[in-house]
Amino acid sequence: MKSFSKVHRLLATCSASTFLILIALTIGCANSSLATRQQQPNPATRERSSPQTNVASNPARCQTEQLSVRKVSGDAGVGNVAIIYAFTNNGSSPCNLYGYPGFALLNSKNQPLKGVRVIRSQGTYFLTKQSPQKVTLAPGGQASFEIAYNHTRDVGQSCPTSVKVQITPPNAYHHFTLPEKINACTGQVRVTPVQAGIIQ
Template identity: 70%
Template sequence: MRHKIKFFFKVYRGGIFVIFTALITGCVNSSLVPKQQPTPATTERFSPQTNSASHPPSCQTEQLSVRKVSTNAGAGNVAIIYAFTNKSSLPCNLYGYPGFELLDSKNQPLKGVKVIRSSSPYSAKQQSLQQVTLAPNGQASFDIAYNHIRDVGQSCPTSVKIEITPPNAYHHFTLPETINACTGKVRVRPVQPGIIQ
């Protein structure tokens, strides 16, 4: 914006009176002009459906299903693999650790058990955080591990159900599951593409 300003001064004895006259010419501030609404073609170009193809959003619980894949035990340790499947018609992303909670018979968090995020529970193979894009019917998995060896006379905290929440989601799945976490710790690893071997 360009302004032209002219100043006129009149000096009188005992003081100065300034007569300020500003003549402003130039273009109108563009920010005051209402913006033109995008055409339907522009709206379609930047629609969420188009964006999701190249940058899928985080998977929401409603888009997924979850199931137990397998259980392995050895040297007192138990590892369970769970898999998410994208049951929707659009791709989505999973990144990071799922939420995992042990529940008692009253559907309350099991007391005396702490869930710990870990990259390598009871295993020499570490699993790094990585973004997993799930196409429709695509699968991703994670595993949990705990120790079920109890000392003589020890009563281990035992779950009746578990809650699984996909990474970056708010709602959870509830599954029946008996976990005897005798050490009071359950380790969970981050989501990986496909089914963990």
């Protein structure tokens, strides 16, 4: 009987040891599998590690500091006057312009001219209607817009007359100031959205 008890205890001890060994092996395999899975690269991480592609396909918004603006030409007919201005990208990388530039008439003290309202317009007397569209400017590239107004005055009428104009690129905060005499006798100046190239 004593021999049988010893054998029983020995078998119980061996079974417990074997069970512990099996648990250890199972945990070790699971950890090894987890480590293998963690070492595999994440496709999303690979995509984010290549920002140059995104920058090239979707340039940033043009900042005032990387642009310049100039008066390109003017036209007149039936009391209407139009002036075309152009932005130039002086930076080393492409940038985007979209929508309407800011435009204001200024007096000799650089204050907004009273009695004049600037209106966003897709077209003018001189220019066919065109919806706003994104314009990508390569380095040295240009985009233009037109302002139009009527300078026909009634007898004895005194028209609001600017000394300068203030131009702000679309969706920007800083502006340019250029000398410009505009007699907006009807009290309205129309501004069109920017277009690629120079408006003809």
